[in-house]
Amino acid sequence: MGNSAQHTLDARALRAEFPILASPRPGGGEVHYLDSAATSQKPQRVLDAMDAYYRETNANVHRGVYEMAAEATERFEAGRDAVARLVNHPREATVFTKNATEAINLVAWAWGIRELGEGDEVLVTLMEHHSNTVPWQIVAGITGATVRFCPVTPGGELDMDAMRGMIGPRTRMVAVVHVSNTLGTINPVEEIVAMAHDAGALTMVDATQSVPHMPVDAAAIGSDFLAFTGHKRGGPTGIGVLAAAPERLEAMEPFLGGGEMISDVTTEGSSWNDIPWKFEAGTPPIAEAVGLGEAVAFLEEVGLENIRAHEKEVARQMLDALDEVPGLTLYGPRDVERRGASMSFSLDGVHPHDIGQFLDSKGVCVRAGHHCTKPLMRHMGVQSTARASAYLYTTDDDILALRDALIECREWFGAA
Amino acid sequence: MGGLDDLYQQLILDHYRNRRGRGRIEGASASVHEHNPVCGDECYLDILVVDGRIVEIRADGDGCSISQAAASMLTEVAEGKDLDEALDLVEHFRLMMHGEAEPDEDLLGDAIALEGVARYPVRVKCALLSWLALRDCIADYRETVATGG
Numbered sequence: 046m047g048n049s050a051q052h053t054l055d056a057r058a059l060r061a062e063f064p065i066l067a068s069p070r071p072g073g074g075e076v077h078y079l080d081s082a083a084t085s086q087k088p089q090r091v092l093d094a095m096d097a098y099y100r101e102t103n104a105n106v107h108r109g110v111y112e113m114a115a116e117a118t119e120r121f122e123a124g125r126d127a128v129a130r131l132v133n134h135p136r137e138a139t140v141f142t143k144n145a146t147e148a149i150n151l152v153a154w155a156w157g158i159r160e161l162g163e164g165d166e167v168l169v170t171l172m173e174h175h176s177n178t179v180p181w182q183i184v185a186g187i188t189g190a191t192v193r194f195c196p197v198t199p200g201g202e203l204d205m206d207a208m209r210g211m212i213g214p215r216t217r218m219v220a221v222v223h224v225s226n227t228l229g230t231i232n233p234v235e236e237i238v239a240m241a242h243d244a245g246a247l248t249m250v251d252a253t254q255s256v257p258h259m260p261v262d263a264a265a266i267g268s269d270f271l272a273f274t275g276h277k278r279g280g281p282t283g284i285g286v287l288a289a290a291p292e293r294l295e296a297m298e299p300f301l302g303g304g305e306m307i308s309d310v311t312t313e314g315s316s317w318n319d320i321p322w323k324f325e326a327g328t329p330p331i332a333e334a335v336g337l338g339e340a341v342a343f344l345e346e347v348g349l350e351n352i353r354a355h356e357k358e359v360a361r362q363m364l365d366a367l368d369e370v371p372g373l374t375l376y377g378p379r380d381v382e383r384r385g386a387s388m389s390f391s392l393d394g395v396h397p398h399d400i401g402q403f404l405d406s407k408g409v410c411v412r413a414g415h416h417c418t419k420p421l422m423r424h425m426g427v428q429s430t431a432r433a434s435a436y437l438y439t440t441d442d443d444i445l446a447l448r449d450a451l452i453e454c455r456e457w458f459g460a461a
Numbered sequence: 462m463g464g465l466d467d468l469y470q471q472l473i474l475d476h477y478r479n480r481r482g483r484g485r486i487e488g489a490s491a492s493v494h495e496h497n498p499v500c501g502d503e504c505y506l507d508i509l510v511v512d513g514r515i516v517e518i519r520a521d522g523d524g525c526s527i528s529q530a531a532a533s534m535l536t537e538v539a540e541g542k543d544l545d546e547a548l549d550l551v552e553h554f555r556l557m558m559h560g561e562a563e564p565d566e567d568l569l570g571d572a573i574a575l576e577g578v579a580r581y582p583v584r585v586k587c588a589l590l591s592w593l594a595l596r597d598c599i600a601d602y603r604e605t606v607a608t609g610g
Contacts, residue, residue: 398500398525398587406465414500428501428523458526459478 054351060438062088062343070408077409077443082226082254082387082416082434084276087340091279094339095332106331107305107322117331124334125321127341128286132256132271134263138291140321141284141329145253146176148272148287149220151324152249153180155300156293157218163189166215168246170195170203170232171424172225175417177251177272181220190217197424201228201377209240216246223261224254227416227432228377229360229384231255238268247293253277257344257436258385259353263288275333279340284333287324294320301326352437356386359435359444363388366448372455376425387434389416392451395458397431403457404431407450409443468581469526472574477526482536484519491602495594497586502528506594510602514543520591527584531575532591538570544599551596558585 060066063086070076078086104114106121129136142148157180161167167181171194178192185192195208203221212219219241223234238248248268255261257278263271270293275284299306299317303326308316317323344352360381367373372393378384392400401413412432415422422428433447486492489507496503502524509517518540520532539547554572556562558579566573578588 396523396525396529398502398527398584402468402581402584403465419501422501428503459474 054347054355054437056355056438056440059347060440062090063438064089064092066438074408075442075446077407077446079433079435079439079443079447080410080412081257081277081436081439082432083412084282085257085279085436086438087281087336088279088343090343091281091336091339095281095336098332098335103332105328120338121329121331121334124336124338124341127338129288131341131344132252132261132263132273132288133265134271134288135291137320138289138294140287140289140294140324141334142272142287142324143283143330144276144285145251145272145274146180146285148270148285149177149249149251150180151287151300152270152272152289153184155297155324156247157181157184157190158187159298161185161188161190161217164215165190165217166213167192167218167220168195168208168211168216168241169193169220170208170222171197172201172203172228172230172232172418172421173220173222174226174251174253175419176253177220177222177249178420181218194420195221197228197421201225201230202383203230203232203237205233205236208237212240212244212246214244216241216244218247218249220249220251222251222254223266224252224258224385224387225377225418225421226254226387227389227418227421227430229387229389229434230378231383231385234266234268238266242267254385254387257352258349258356260349269293275337275340279343280337281330281333284330284337291320294324299323299326303327305329347437355437356435356439357381359439359441360384360386360388362441362444363433363435363447366444367451369448370451370455373451376427376430386436386439387432389430389432391427391430392455395455397429399458400431400451400454403454404447404450407446407453409446409450411447467577468584470574470577472571473526473530476530476533476571479533480529481533482519482540483521483533485521486517486519489519491598491605493594493598493601495590495597497524497528497590499583499586500525502587502590504528504532504591504594506532506591506598508595508598508602510544515539515541515547518595520594524590525584525587527575527578528587528590531572531588534570534572534575535591535595538568538572539595544603547595548599551592554592555589558589 102116104117106118129139196204241248249270250268252273256273269290271288276282306326376389397413486507490510492507503522505521507519518536557564560579
């Protein structure tokens, strides 16, 4: 489809590595999975790595002196090495959490509770996922700080002039999403981080929707904190990552207390383990770290540059396909250089829930709802949208199936 | 596509396209506003009660075909019922949605067409939104009357 000669990634061949995509859906036919922004499918080798860990060397980490325990620790820490390498970040400042949400909460609680006060401002944006809004609202409620929202332009991009005006001496934290899960917009995070730092504010970049889809260089972005999750890029659920500036982690008090995160515990008090373990209380997600490490190896073999090139092509195809659907409104930028391949839309006369249900009957899996971005939905004047989101395994067949199902859907509900 | 036809029966699509009992009531005896946090769908429900009987009921708001059809069917079948009858009706519908009651067509009217929704757990909330709003509305009304408000 189209001039995809520059493609260096064979999505059809890659599909074979994902058991869910390689097998027919119940009732027959191909699965057109277009909900990778919610969670990606998992390649067989990730499942195998986790299975092998449990079968061959399951033991708790950083504890036992026996060989299996040492092997478990080695595989777990190798997962950390892989993730740190993926985003070009020091391993000792790469903290495993439960998910990206917990990574942001870690900062909101460990840093925000102690550092924020009356008159201080946390600047977020109207296109943040709830995970980069609600933790700040909770902490602001306790500390007396204020959460402000940078507006979004009608074209679905951050209003950078407004942001420039909103960052000031009261700003203590600028928390911004790298790629919007709803609009697909790629935000100029390097520029925002520099602006925030010039004003003396810290920065949190929610890289949940960028790390799986494009090369992300934490050092180049330069934020104090960068959060992302494992399950949206071929890894398992239950593991997320906080890549933080080492000196921030050194200066911060712990978030959760318990085993593993201590250096010493007496009846008088406790002292803390070195980073990153200071922020990893309790038994960590061991098999998940192993699976995540394998997912990183997989992505590196495919090549993040190739994934980004493929998704740009898919985004072009999707834009063309959606343009062919009568009564469809697309939200977010149309320039594929400025967006990822996650697209929200509405269909005149058909509610997103009904779109989702109808498409499901055609084997097309899309998300319907507010996508955990309710302030953005209100801003756009809609209650919900349907969203189709692609990944490295998305083919032109998936996009054509989406287009055909949408056209039929509108006729079926009598909206045409 | 049997599954889809089973969920979206013609009667449901008809109620969706031609909503009955839509709007608000000026000077209602009780009003509630409910929303489904999963999808953001909203329902405004107003009742006018005279001598313990719902003489008028109106539902407004936005939502999917299931939620809008369910609201439309509700207004048709609940109008004219006394408050206890209406509560029994809501409870019967609720049990049907959870697959815990044999649907009684005489009681449910067109709403019997929603029986198939019970097999789609994520859509059950859509169907229940306006019906549970009526339950809350009646409770509000009774509380207001009891406290002389």
